[in-house]
Amino acid sequence: MRFWILLQRDVLVAWRKKSNIYQPLVFQLLIVTMFPLGLGAGAQTLQKIAPAVVWILALISTLITLENIFKDDYEDGSLALYTLSGMSLPVAVIAKAAAHWLTTGLPVIIFAPVIAVLLHLPASAYGILMLSLLIATPIFSLLGTVGSALIMNLKNGGMLLSVLIMPLLAPVLIFGAGAVLETTLGNTPVGHITLLAGCFVLSLTLAPLAAAAAIKVNLE
Amino acid sequence: MNKIVKFYHEMGSPPSFYRITGHWLKPLLILALLLTVYGLIDGLFFAPPDYQQGDSYRIMFVHVPAAWMSMFIYFIIGVSGIIAFVWRMKVAEAVMMASAPIGALFTALTLLTGMLWGKPMWGTYWDWDARMTSELILLFLYIGVMGIYSAYDDDPRKAARLAALVAIIGLINLPIIRYSVEWWTSIHQGASISIMGGNSGIKEWSMLRPLLVMALATKFYYLYSMLHRARSYLLRTEQNKSWVSKQFIEN
Amino acid sequence: MLTMLDMGKYNFFVWGSMALFALMMAVDLISLHRQKKQLKRQIKARQRRTQS
Numbered sequence: 001m002r003f004w005i006l007l008q009r010d011v012l013v014a015w016r017k018k019s020n021i022y023q024p025l026v027f028q029l030l031i032v033t034m035f036p037l038g039l040g041a042g043a044q045t046l047q048k049i050a051p052a053v054v055w056i057l058a059l060i061s062t063l064i065t066l067e068n069i070f071k072d073d074y075e076d077g078s079l080a081l082y083t084l085s086g087m088s089l090p091v092a093v094i095a096k097a098a099a100h101w102l103t104t105g106l107p108v109i110i111f112a113p114v115i116a117v118l119l120h121l122p123a124s125a126y127g128i129l130m131l132s133l134l135i136a137t138p139i140f141s142l143l144g145t146v147g148s149a150l151i152m153n154l155k156n157g158g159m160l161l162s163v164l165i166m167p168l169l170a171p172v173l174i175f176g177a178g179a180v181l182e183t184t185l186g187n188t189p190v191g192h193i194t195l196l197a198g199c200f201v202l203s204l205t206l207a208p209l210a211a212a213a214a215i216k217v218n219l220e
Numbered sequence: 221m222n223k224i225v226k227f228y229h230e231m232g233s234p235p236s237f238y239r240i241t242g243h244w245l246k247p248l249l250i251l252a253l254l255l256t257v258y259g260l261i262d263g264l265f266f267a268p269p270d271y272q273q274g275d276s277y278r279i280m281f282v283h284v285p286a287a288w289m290s291m292f293i294y295f296i297i298g299v300s301g302i303i304a305f306v307w308r309m310k311v312a313e314a315v316m317m318a319s320a321p322i323g324a325l326f327t328a329l330t331l332l333t334g335m336l337w338g339k340p341m342w343g344t345y346w347d348w349d350a351r352m353t354s355e356l357i358l359l360f361l362y363i364g365v366m367g368i369y370s371a372y373d374d375d376p377r378k379a380a381r382l383a384a385l386v387a388i389i390g391l392i393n394l395p396i397i398r399y400s401v402e403w404w405t406s407i408h409q410g411a412s413i414s415i416m417g418g419n420s421g422i423k424e425w426s427m428l429r430p431l432l433v434m435a436l437a438t439k440f441y442y443l444y445s446m447l448h449r450a451r452s453y454l455l456r457t458e459q460n461k462s463w464v465s466k467q468f469i470e471n
Numbered sequence: 472m473l474t475m476l477d478m479g480k481y482n483f484f485v486w487g488s489m490a491l492f493a494l495m496m497a498v499d500l501i502s503l504h505r506q507k508k509q510l511k512r513q514i515k516a517r518q519r520r521t522q523s
Contacts, residue, residue, distance in 0.1 A: 146389065150382055154371050164364045164386060167357050168393055171400035178404065195400070202396075210389055213305075217381045256496075260489065276481040282492040322499060329495050333488040340484050445499055452507050455514065465518055468511070 002087050003095045010099030024061035024104055025111050031057055032115050043120045050119035051129070051180035057115060058108045058133055059140065059173060065104045066144040067161055069096055070152040070215065079152075080219055089215060090208035093149070097141040097208070105137030125183040128193070132176045135196045142207040143168045149214035172199050234454045235463040237311050241447045248444040255437035263430030270427075276340045283333040285434040286326045289442055290358060293323030297365065298391030301384035310454065313380035316387060317369055318449030322442055324362035330355055350402040357397050361390040376457045 014020045035053060039045050073079040082092045112133055113126060121129065147165040151157030179192035230236040263281035270277040297319050303312040334352055335345040346352070368386050372379035458464050 150368060150386065151371070157371070160364075160367050160371055163360060163367055167360050167364070167390065167397060170357055171396050174400045174404045195403075199396075206392070210385065214382065214385055217378060217385065220378065264485075264489070274481065275479055276484055278481075278485050279488040282488050286492070321502075325495050325499055329491060332491050336484045336488045336491070340481055441496065445503060448503050448507070452503075452510050456510055459514055459517065464514065468515055468518060 002085075003091055006082075006087075006092060006095040007099050007102075010096060011102050014099065014103040020065065021103055021107055024065055025107055027064065028057045028061050028108070028111065028115055031060075032118055035119065047120045047122065047184075050116060050121040051125065051184055052177050053119055054112055054115050054121065054129060055132075055173065055177035055180065058112060058137065059169060061108055062104050062137065062140040062144065063162060063165065064158075065100070066140075066148050066165070067151070067158050069100055069145055069148040071148075074152045074218070079215065083216070083219065089212035093145050093208040093211045093215070094142075094204075097138070097145045100144065101138050101141040105141055109133045109137060121180075122184050125180050128183045128189050129180050132179045132189075132193065132196060135193070135200050136172055136176045139172050139196075139200050139203045140169070142203040143172075145211040146207050146214065149211040149218065152215075153218055172196065175199065232309055232311055234310050234314075234458055234461075237314075238451055238454055238463070238467070241451060245444060245448060248440050248447070252437050252440035252444055255433055255440065259430045259433035259437055262433065267427045267430055268424070273341065276337065279333055279337040281430050281434050283330060283337055284431060285438040286333065287330040287355070288435060289438045290323060290327040290330050290355065292439075293319050293326060293442060294358060294361065294390070294394065297323060297387045298394075301387030301391070304380060305384040305388060308381075310457070311450070313377075313384070314450040314453040314457075315446065316365075316384060317380060318446045318453055319442075320362055320366045320369075321449065322445045324359065324366065326438070326442075327355060327359045327362055331359065348405070350398075350405040353405070354398050354401045357401070358394070361394070364390065 032053065035049070036046060039049070070079060073082075083089060109130060112129060116126065116129060143165060146168070147161045150164060151161050154160065175192045175196040179189035179196065182189045182192060230240065259281065264278055267278070267281075269275050297316050300312040300316040300319070303309055304316055331352065334355070338347060338352075339345050365383050365387050369379045369383040372382060455464055455467070
């Protein structure tokens with residue numbers, strides 16, 4: 001029950017501050033414009049890098065929003081209240097991650113085809129692109145809570161956050177971008193997608209525990 | 221048996237850890253230096269050239285021990301991270317944070333000597349093969365552990381607990397990275413020439429001996445460097461305790 | 472002796488690696504001792520302050 005209240009509250013807060021939602025998308029659009037400018041507008045070249053670029057952009061645009069998952073709650077004391085209220089901390093973390101996914105992951109998925117069109121991604125790969133992002137963006141949010149919980153009371157934690165989270169996300173990127181790439185090459189992406197799903201299950205079980213432990217240390 | 225138990229308990233308390241390890245430093249450093257000198261002379265001059273790689277394989281005598289150490293030290297960091305996080309042992313915190321700089325150094329050394337070996341063998345300084353890529357990510361893990369600690373350095377206990385958490389996460393993550401990266405390279409490039417190609421061909425004792433000696437030398441050097449840093453760490457974090465001030469009155 | 476030092480076309484790579492190894496160990500050793508010295512000075516200064 002508390003899970004839903006927390007989720008609802010977080011989504012509402014994010015929704016009121018609309019910039020949280022459209023900023024990552026504008027960021028994506030800005031960066032994707034630079035690729036043809038830098039590489040030349042040849043469709044062949046762009047097509048080749050399209051799977052990786054769409055994927056990395058999705059990853060980075062969620063990364064830039066991670067820093068604040070717990071920051072506000074930590075500063076106004078509501079995070080301490082969650083622990084006092086007897087709510088299981090890992091469950092609270094999952095609620096936070098779900099809210100983060102709904103407000104950044106979901107827009108990124110919906111926006112991904114636009115980026116893909118701009119980079120001439122072959123038509124056959126769109127389904128797999130959406131599927132891989134659908135599995136992977138929750139992983140970004142879940143693992144993101146770990147990094148975010150570790151740096152929540154630092155002033156400039158952004159750089160440290162990316163150092164902490166990059167090794168965690170490397171396998172996800174390999175499987176996700178790999179799935180799209182294999183599809184464009186005409187191979188089957190089943191292996192990649194299965195492993196991606198494995199990553200999802202693993203981060204769903206372990207990330208909330210790790211984030212909860214980090215929150216506890218930070219609140220001590 | 222009693223002696224071992226007593227020793228174990230003594231090593232868990234900062235003052236006796238400081239006192240006991242103080243006697244070890246010099247012998248460890250001397251052993252490390254002697255073995256390094258012997259191993260390198262043996263490897264550079266007396267080991268025969270490889271039939272395939274010629275003299276270039278001699279890079280192995282620093283590259284492979286450094287690579288072993290980079291992984292071994294991260295393992296130590298992870299295990300002492302678990303001990304530090306679960307039982308809040310100060311000595312484990314000290315061992316963990318003291319291991320990080322030397323581990324990062326060995327990782328960097330592995331990467332750099334690997335590049336120097338790659339140029340004559342593959343014709344390029346850098347190749348995104350499984351070993352090099354996961355070694356690079358290992359370097360990020362080390363940087364992460366040290367980074368989170370220094371970010372919270374106004375509160376050493378909290379910093380150590382968070383660093384321990386990062387180390388534990390890294391320890392779980394490491395095999396995943398390893399296998400995903402291996403899988404990634406096997407799909408995209410086919411199995412690349414293994415840098416250890418010469419190593420699997422090593423059956424000659426005269427080539428193996430310097431390698432083992434160097435592996436021992438780096439282990440001793442690690443112990444020296446780690447204990448030295450751990451002792452400083454304990455002095456720094458326990459500044460207000462009486463045992464620290466006693467150390468300086470005696471001197 | 473000098474012919475044994477010569478690694479042919481691999482001179483740069485082999486000796487470069489050895490030099491890197493020596494350099495890194497030296498950097499570690501020096502930083503280690505400098506840290507310790509600084510720490511000792513710091514603690515002693517603290518003690519003097521608290522005693523007086």
